[in-house]
Amino acid sequence: MSRTQDELKRQAAEAALDFIEPNTIIGVGTGSTVNYFIDALATRKHDIEGAVSSSEASTARLKAHGIEVLELNHVADLPVYIDGADEIDAHLRMVKGGGGALTREKIIAAVADKFICIVDNSKVVGRLGAFPIPVEVIPMARSYVAREIVKLGGDPVWRQGITTDNGNVILDVHNFDIVDPVQLEQQLNGIVGVVTNGLFAKRGADIALIAGSNGIEKVTLT
Numbered sequence: 001m002s003r004t005q006d007e008l009k010r011q012a013a014e015a016a017l018d019f020i021e022p023n024t025i026i027g028v029g030t031g032s033t034v035n036y037f038i039d040a041l042a043t044r045k046h047d048i049e050g051a052v053s054s055s056e057a058s059t060a061r062l063k064a065h066g067i068e069v070l071e072l073n074h075v076a077d078l079p080v081y082i083d084g085a086d087e088i089d090a091h092l093r094m095v096k097g098g099g100g101a102l103t104r105e106k107i108i109a110a111v112a113d114k115f116i117c118i119v120d121n122s123k124v125v126g127r128l129g130a131f132p133i134p135v136e137v138i139p140m141a142r143s144y145v146a147r148e149i150v151k152l153g154g155d156p157v158w159r160q161g162i163t164t165d166n167g168n169v170i171l172d173v174h175n176f177d178i179v180d181p182v183q184l185e186q187q188l189n190g191i192v193g194v195v196t197n198g199l200f201a202k203r204g205a206d207i208a209l210i211a212g213s214n215g216i217e218k219v220t221l222t
């Protein structure tokens with residue numbers, strides 16, 4: 001990654017601090033952009049009630065900063081979820097899960113009132129799918145799910161050597177021609193053995209903070 005892209009990730013992450021309300025719990029995603037967000041959140045740790053985390057990696061980083069990590073089952077009110085993306089389109093639909101945390105990310109996103117996506121401008125695409133779609137699968141179903149994905153027109157590749165925080169495996173699906181991301185998200189989730197997939201189309205982001213050479217562009221769905 002170039003130094004510039006890294007710097008843009010940091011800028012997008014820091015812009016998300018404006019959406020943190022005092023005395024609330026913050027939903028925290030996973031990835032290199034979110035790592036910048038966690039570091040920035042540490043400067044506000046006395047203003048917030050704590051965080052819910054989408055991965056063991058983010059939990060470790062939050063705790064290292066002295067930010068309390070709460071169990072999602074004990075949290076009823078989650079005003080914002082802050083996370084990055086591998087791709088985002090003009091409708092704020094996303095591909096996520098490059099870091100393998102897609103299932104917990106999708107669960108926290110479902111609970112949160114607002115999903116705020118923080119990205120550098122290289123993540124913005126006209127059409128989703130150049131980045132392979134991660135699919136989290138129960139290990140014994142891997143080959144079956146792969147065959148079913150081929151029937152849907154994708155080319156699944158097993159992300160070998162990786163086990164998710166939930167003890168499952170990931171298939172990265174290349175070459176999908178994604179005309180209707182909501183439909184494909186549902187079709188993939190309908191395959192027995194799939195836990196979830198990295199298309200965040202039915203529940204996309206509410207706000208995107210996109211860092212580019214001219215600063216932060218805030219995109220909100222109207």
Ligand SMILES: O=C(CO)[C@H](O)[C@H](O)COP(=O)(O)O
Pocket residue numbers: 029030031032033034083084085086095096097098099100101102105
């Ligand atoms: O979905 C994710 C992890 O599962 C990340 O948000 C996505 O992979 C982007 O990561 P990065 O900020 O490192 O580019």
